[in-house]
Amino acid sequence: MTPRGKAIEVKEVSKDFGTFRALESVSFEIFDNEFFTLLGPSGCGKTTLLRMLAGFDTPTTGSIHLHGRPILDLPPHKRRVNTVFQSYALFPHLSVEQNIAFGLENLGWAKDRRLARTAAMLDMVHMTQFARRRPDQLSGGQRQRIALARALAPEPEVLLLDEPLSALDLKLRQAMRDELRQLQRRTGITFVFVTHDQEEALDMSDRICVLGQGRIQHLGTPNEIYEDPENRFVADFIGETNFLAVEVLEVTGDRARVRTPMGLEVTTFQKGAIAGQKAMLSLRPEKIGMEDQATGEVMRGRITNRNYMGGYTHYTVDVAGTEFRVSKRNAVTHGQSFEPGREVTLGFRQDSARVLGR
Amino acid sequence: MRQDVRRYPGLGLLVLLFFGWLYLPIAVVIGFSFNENRLVSVWTGFSLKWYGAALSNSALVDAVRTSLTVALIATALATLTALMAALVLVRGRDVRARRLSEVVVNLPLLLPEIVVAVAVLILFSQIGLTNGLLKLILAHTAFCIPFAFLPIRARLQGMTPDFEEAAQDLYASPWVVFRRVTLPLILPGVFAGAMLAFVMSMDDFITSNMLASGGNTTLPVYIFGLIKQGTTPELNAISTLIIAASLLLATIALSLTFRGRGKS
Amino acid sequence: MSGARFRPDFRLWGLLPAWVIMGFTLILPIGIVVLVAFGTRGAYGGFGWGFSGASFQQILFQKGWTEELEFNPQYLEIIARTLWLAALTTAICAALATPVAYYIACQPPKRRAALVYLVTLPFWVSMIVRVYAWLIILGNDGVIEKSLRAVGLVEDIDSLLFNNTAMLLGMVYSYIPLMILPVFASMEKLDGTLIEASHDLYANRWVTARRVILPLARPGIVAGAVLVFVPCLGAVLEPILLGGGKQMLMGNLIQTQFGGGRNWPFGAAVAVVLMALVMLVLMINALRTRPAGEAAA
Incomplete structure (x- = not known):
C-alpha cells in the first residue's frame, strides 16, 4: 500500500x-x-x-x-x-x-x-x-x-x-x-x-x-x-457497558490485575490504570453469558428486570448487591426467556473486560 | 350534536357587525361618488360625471404628480437604506452599537408624526432650504425607512443563514452570495417593504401639510383643502379612485408577504 | 451570521445611510425643537435663540392685565383631553379587537388569511379619505341624520360632528387594525388544546376566556396598546376634521402654532411635552415587558 x-x-x-x-x-x-x-x-x-x-x-x-x-x-x-x-x-x-x-x-x-x-x-x-x-x-x-x-x-x-x-x-x-x-x-x-x-x-x-x-x-x-x-467516557458513550469499581492490584505492561467488589480477581487489558488506585472495570452486556452460555468467570445472581427489545432482550441481574446489564439475542427459537425473580448463572471471559483508569 | 368549546355564542354576529362598521365608510364614499346630484347626500341618480370632473381637474393632477414623484423617490431611497441596514443588523457579526442603530432606524415609529413634522419644518427654515420637492423627499425618506425596514428584517430573520453559507461554500464571493442567494430569497420582503413605504408616503398628511408651500401640494394636502371647502361629489370620486388604487397595492403587497411566509 | 463576515467594512457603510438620514432629518431637528422651545418668540413669527422658560410657562399661566401670572387651565385641559381620548381609544380598540382577533384565530387557515386581509385592507386606504368618510356619515344632512329622519325618529338634529365622540369614533376607526394585528398574532399561537384542557378541568367558557385566553393574549394587547396610544397622542386629522378645530388636541394645537406662523417657541414647547409623554409610555412599556420577556427566555 x-x-x-x-x-x-x-x-x-x-x-x-x-x-x-x-x-x-x-x-x-x-x-x-x-x-x-x-x-x-x-x-x-x-x-x-x-x-x-x-x-x-x-x-x-x-x-x-x-x-x-x-x-x-x-x-x-x-x-x-x-x-x-x-x-x-x-x-x-x-x-x-x-x-x-x-x-x-x-x-x-x-x-x-x-x-x-x-x-x-x-x-x-x-x-x-x-x-x-x-x-x-x-x-x-x-x-x-x-x-x-x-x-x-x-x-x-x-x-x-x-x-x-x-x-x-x-x-x-x-x-x-x-x-x-x-x-x-x-x-x-x-x-x-x-x-x-x-x-x-x-x-x-x-x-x-x-x-x-x-x-x-x-x-x-x-x-x-x-x-x-x-x-x-468512550466506553460509556459508545454502546452500553457495566462499570464495576475495582481496586488495581498490579499493572504489567498493557495488562492489570484488579479486584472486584465481589472479591473476584480479574486480569485483563488496561488503559491508564495505576497500581494501588481505584479504576473501573468495563464489561459489555453482550459479553456476559447466561445459564448454558455462562463460561469463564461464573457468578450467581437473580433477575430483577427484563426489557424485551425485539431482536434481543436486556436483563438486569443482581449479583450480591451489584447490578449487571446482560444482553441476550432472541435467536433460533422464540420465547426462550427468563422471568424476573429467577436465579441465574452469569459468566464472562476475563479478557473481554477492560480496566479503565480514567 | 357536536360541541366545540372554542366557539362563543354571539361572537360571529359581533364580528359581522365589526366588519360592517369597518367597511361602511368606504362603501358610503364609493356609493355617493356615483351620485348625480351636487349635494353629497341627496341621491338623485347614477352618474360618472364627477369622475370626469376629477380627472380634468388640473390642480388634482398636479397634486397626484407631486405625490407620485415624492413617493417614488422616497421609496427608492428608503428601501435601499433599509435593505443595507437590515443586512448589517441581521447578518453582520460583532456590529458595534447594534441596538442603538435599530432604535435609530425605527425612530420615526417611536415619535408622534406631528413632532417629526415640526422638527423638519424648523430645520429646513434654519438651513434655508426652499426647494419644496426636496424638502418633501427628505422628510418622506426618513419616515418611510422603518416601514421598508421591518418587512425586510423579518424576511432576513426568518431565513436560515445556511443558504448563504452553502453559497460561500460553493465558491461564491460575498457579492455573488448577495446577488444570487440573499437578494432573490428576501425579494418578497423587499417588495413588501417598498410597497409599504410607498403607501405611507402617498398617504402622509401631517408632515406634507406642514411643509406645503407654493406649488408643492401633495394629494392628501390637496384633498384636505377640498374637504375644508365642504363635501362634494367630486371629492367622493377622488376618494374612490384613491381607495381603488390603495386596495390594488395592498392586495399585491399582502399576497407577496403571504406567499413569502408560506414558503419559509 | 457570517454573511457580512468577509466584508467588515460593510458593517460601517451599510448602516451609514440610515444614520445620516435619521441624523439629519430627525435627531438634529429634534434637538433644534428642544432649543426652540426654550427660545423666544420672533416679532413676525419664527423665533429667536435664547434661553427662556416662557413657552413652558405659557402652557400653565397667562399674563393678566398687570403682567401678573394667572393660572390658565386652557392648555392643561387640552393635554388632559388628549390623554383621555387616547386612553379611551386604546381601551375601546382593545375591547373590540380581542373578540374579533379570537374569532379570526379560530378559523381554518384559508378563512383566517382572508379575514386578516380584510382587517388590514382599510388601513391601506389613505387616512384622510377614511376620516373624510366619517364626515359624510356624521355630517350635517349626513347619512345617519338622513336615515334617522327617513324612519321618522327625528325631525332635525344638530350635527353629530365636532364633538369628542366624533373624534373618538374617528380615532378608533383609524387605529384599530394596529390593535387587531398584534392581538391576532398572539391568539394565533394559542394552542386550541389549551382551551380544551381548560374545559376538561371543569372551566366553563367564561372562566376559560378570563383565565386562559385573555392572559395568553395579553402580550398582544399590550403591544397593540402602545401602537394605538402613541399615534393617538399626536392625532391631527381627527381633531381638525371631526372635532371641528374647536375641541383641540395636542396635535392640532402644535400645528396651529406653526401653521399660522403664530408662536413657534410655544408650539415647540407643546411638542416637547408631547414627546415626553410618548417617551414615558414607551419606557413604562419597556420596563413592564422586559421582566416578562426574560422570564420566558
Missing part, C-alpha cells in the same frame, strides 16, 4: 465562546481517501470543528492545514472543501440542476463542461429525471442526494458532512449509509462526517474521532473504539 497523504492537519485548535471553552487544544490528522468521523454528544464541539474546516468559524488558537497549506486565512469561498449541510441548504429559488451547477459557475467552469459535470452528478445519484424540479418538490432522501451531488460536483479536496442523515427516517437512513459509503469509495474523496449517532459512525467510518467536553477522547478504528475504549 502506498503511503497516504495528509488531507487535513488540525494542530492544537482551541475555541472559546466568551468564557466557554468549546474546544481544548485538539490535534489530529485526516488522510486522503479516508472516511473520517467526528463523533460525540451534542455540544462536544464537533460541529464547530467542521465549521472551522469549512471556514464559517475561526479557532481562537491553533492552525489547520489542507494538503499542507494553511487555510485559516482563506474565506469559505476560497477553500477547496464542500459541505453537505444538515438542513441540506438547497437553494429554494433554483432548480436541482442549477443547484448542482452553482459551485461550478463560481469556479468559472465553461458552460459545456459545467453541463456535462452536472449531468454526470445527477446520474451518479440517480436523479437525472428530477433535473428541472425545485427542491421543495423533492422528498427528504432526494434532497439529500442533490445536496451530495452539489457538494461533490466541484471535486473538492475534502467533503464535509454535517449530520446529513439526521433528517431522514430510519429505513432511509440505513439505505443512505450504504450509498454514502459506496460514493466515498467510488469517488476517492476524503469524507469528514459529523454525527452524534454511534451506530452510523461505527458502520461507515474508517476512523472515528470521539469528542467529549471539547477534547479528543479517543481516535481509532471503529473496532478499537468499541473493543478497546481509551477511557470511561
Whole structure:
C-alpha cells in the first residue's frame, strides 16, 4: 500500500465562546481517501470543528492545514472543501440542476463542461429525471442526494458532512449509509462526517474521532473504539457497558490485575490504570453469558428486570448487591426467556473486560 | 350534536357587525361618488360625471404628480437604506452599537408624526432650504425607512443563514452570495417593504401639510383643502379612485408577504 | 451570521445611510425643537435663540392685565383631553379587537388569511379619505341624520360632528387594525388544546376566556396598546376634521402654532411635552415587558 497523504492537519485548535471553552487544544490528522468521523454528544464541539474546516468559524488558537497549506486565512469561498449541510441548504429559488451547477459557475467552469459535470452528478445519484424540479418538490432522501451531488460536483479536496442523515427516517437512513459509503469509495474523496449517532459512525467510518467536553477522547478504528475504549467516557458513550469499581492490584505492561467488589480477581487489558488506585472495570452486556452460555468467570445472581427489545432482550441481574446489564439475542427459537425473580448463572471471559483508569 | 368549546355564542354576529362598521365608510364614499346630484347626500341618480370632473381637474393632477414623484423617490431611497441596514443588523457579526442603530432606524415609529413634522419644518427654515420637492423627499425618506425596514428584517430573520453559507461554500464571493442567494430569497420582503413605504408616503398628511408651500401640494394636502371647502361629489370620486388604487397595492403587497411566509 | 463576515467594512457603510438620514432629518431637528422651545418668540413669527422658560410657562399661566401670572387651565385641559381620548381609544380598540382577533384565530387557515386581509385592507386606504368618510356619515344632512329622519325618529338634529365622540369614533376607526394585528398574532399561537384542557378541568367558557385566553393574549394587547396610544397622542386629522378645530388636541394645537406662523417657541414647547409623554409610555412599556420577556427566555 502506498503511503497516504495528509488531507487535513488540525494542530492544537482551541475555541472559546466568551468564557466557554468549546474546544481544548485538539490535534489530529485526516488522510486522503479516508472516511473520517467526528463523533460525540451534542455540544462536544464537533460541529464547530467542521465549521472551522469549512471556514464559517475561526479557532481562537491553533492552525489547520489542507494538503499542507494553511487555510485559516482563506474565506469559505476560497477553500477547496464542500459541505453537505444538515438542513441540506438547497437553494429554494433554483432548480436541482442549477443547484448542482452553482459551485461550478463560481469556479468559472465553461458552460459545456459545467453541463456535462452536472449531468454526470445527477446520474451518479440517480436523479437525472428530477433535473428541472425545485427542491421543495423533492422528498427528504432526494434532497439529500442533490445536496451530495452539489457538494461533490466541484471535486473538492475534502467533503464535509454535517449530520446529513439526521433528517431522514430510519429505513432511509440505513439505505443512505450504504450509498454514502459506496460514493466515498467510488469517488476517492476524503469524507469528514459529523454525527452524534454511534451506530452510523461505527458502520461507515474508517476512523472515528470521539469528542467529549471539547477534547479528543479517543481516535481509532471503529473496532478499537468499541473493543478497546481509551477511557470511561468512550466506553460509556459508545454502546452500553457495566462499570464495576475495582481496586488495581498490579499493572504489567498493557495488562492489570484488579479486584472486584465481589472479591473476584480479574486480569485483563488496561488503559491508564495505576497500581494501588481505584479504576473501573468495563464489561459489555453482550459479553456476559447466561445459564448454558455462562463460561469463564461464573457468578450467581437473580433477575430483577427484563426489557424485551425485539431482536434481543436486556436483563438486569443482581449479583450480591451489584447490578449487571446482560444482553441476550432472541435467536433460533422464540420465547426462550427468563422471568424476573429467577436465579441465574452469569459468566464472562476475563479478557473481554477492560480496566479503565480514567 | 357536536360541541366545540372554542366557539362563543354571539361572537360571529359581533364580528359581522365589526366588519360592517369597518367597511361602511368606504362603501358610503364609493356609493355617493356615483351620485348625480351636487349635494353629497341627496341621491338623485347614477352618474360618472364627477369622475370626469376629477380627472380634468388640473390642480388634482398636479397634486397626484407631486405625490407620485415624492413617493417614488422616497421609496427608492428608503428601501435601499433599509435593505443595507437590515443586512448589517441581521447578518453582520460583532456590529458595534447594534441596538442603538435599530432604535435609530425605527425612530420615526417611536415619535408622534406631528413632532417629526415640526422638527423638519424648523430645520429646513434654519438651513434655508426652499426647494419644496426636496424638502418633501427628505422628510418622506426618513419616515418611510422603518416601514421598508421591518418587512425586510423579518424576511432576513426568518431565513436560515445556511443558504448563504452553502453559497460561500460553493465558491461564491460575498457579492455573488448577495446577488444570487440573499437578494432573490428576501425579494418578497423587499417588495413588501417598498410597497409599504410607498403607501405611507402617498398617504402622509401631517408632515406634507406642514411643509406645503407654493406649488408643492401633495394629494392628501390637496384633498384636505377640498374637504375644508365642504363635501362634494367630486371629492367622493377622488376618494374612490384613491381607495381603488390603495386596495390594488395592498392586495399585491399582502399576497407577496403571504406567499413569502408560506414558503419559509 | 457570517454573511457580512468577509466584508467588515460593510458593517460601517451599510448602516451609514440610515444614520445620516435619521441624523439629519430627525435627531438634529429634534434637538433644534428642544432649543426652540426654550427660545423666544420672533416679532413676525419664527423665533429667536435664547434661553427662556416662557413657552413652558405659557402652557400653565397667562399674563393678566398687570403682567401678573394667572393660572390658565386652557392648555392643561387640552393635554388632559388628549390623554383621555387616547386612553379611551386604546381601551375601546382593545375591547373590540380581542373578540374579533379570537374569532379570526379560530378559523381554518384559508378563512383566517382572508379575514386578516380584510382587517388590514382599510388601513391601506389613505387616512384622510377614511376620516373624510366619517364626515359624510356624521355630517350635517349626513347619512345617519338622513336615515334617522327617513324612519321618522327625528325631525332635525344638530350635527353629530365636532364633538369628542366624533373624534373618538374617528380615532378608533383609524387605529384599530394596529390593535387587531398584534392581538391576532398572539391568539394565533394559542394552542386550541389549551382551551380544551381548560374545559376538561371543569372551566366553563367564561372562566376559560378570563383565565386562559385573555392572559395568553395579553402580550398582544399590550403591544397593540402602545401602537394605538402613541399615534393617538399626536392625532391631527381627527381633531381638525371631526372635532371641528374647536375641541383641540395636542396635535392640532402644535400645528396651529406653526401653521399660522403664530408662536413657534410655544408650539415647540407643546411638542416637547408631547414627546415626553410618548417617551414615558414607551419606557413604562419597556420596563413592564422586559421582566416578562426574560422570564420566558
